[in-house]
Amino acid sequence: MSVEQHHHHHHHHQTQFDPEKLFHSFKECLIKTNVDSDFDDISIREYIVAYEEMNKFLGLLGNIFYFVISDVNEKINIFKKYMEEEPNHYATLKTFLKYEQENNKFKQSKHDLKHHPSGARTLLRLHRALIFIYKFLERLYNADQKQKSAQICIETYEQTLANHHPWLIRKAANIGMHGLPKRDALIGHMVRTDADKKMFPDFIATLEKTYNITQFYYEKYDILDLP
Secondary structure: OOHHHHHHHHHHHHOOOOHHHHHHHHHHHEEOOOOOOOOOEEEHHHHHHHHHHHHHHHHHOOHHHHHHHHHHHHHHHHHHHHHHHOOOOOOEHHHHHHHHHHOOOOOOOHHHHHHOOOHHHHHHHHHHHHHHHHHHHHHHHHOOOOOOHHHHHHHHHHHOHHHHOOHHHHHHHHHHHOOOOOHHHHHHHHOOOHHHHHHHHHHHHHHHHHHHHHHHHHHHOOOOOOO
């Protein structure tokens, strides 16, 4: 474990992971454009807040998720910069995708990708990780104690995020996931009280809704494969 990783690991514990904050902030993500209709947009600010809290949870699972966490952190920081520079354009999912499409940000040169990656490309990475995380949590929560968390994690990873990872990362992730703590310990981080327990299924439903709304717009704009 390098010094940097060690430092990184401690960093997570300074600000304690708070399941209720996590549950609440994902709920706050969802926006209704029309009061009478279902949720159909996402607040970028809340999405970022929620993801930062989720990252603290992943940090508790040990270095296994380092490859997810470091990527998520990088993407969050890119997005924060956009939100500071152009708060109006980057307020919600709908506004920023429309803005980027109108400004031809979906087709980027290698140079631009490296130096000014689009918001769409950046969020896509968080989006892909989200389905892995929520499906893993859902399966973990519903699993019986005999099921190994590592097995659940590897299967979920292979069905979701692994499709977007190069072989080397997949290999490392697979090996790393064998070191996951037991199911009860993992769920214990997330579900500490009876109140948490009551909120959990709703939390998973909220994550799924957040994912589905994002997926809908990415399909609409045909940008699910941005490099």
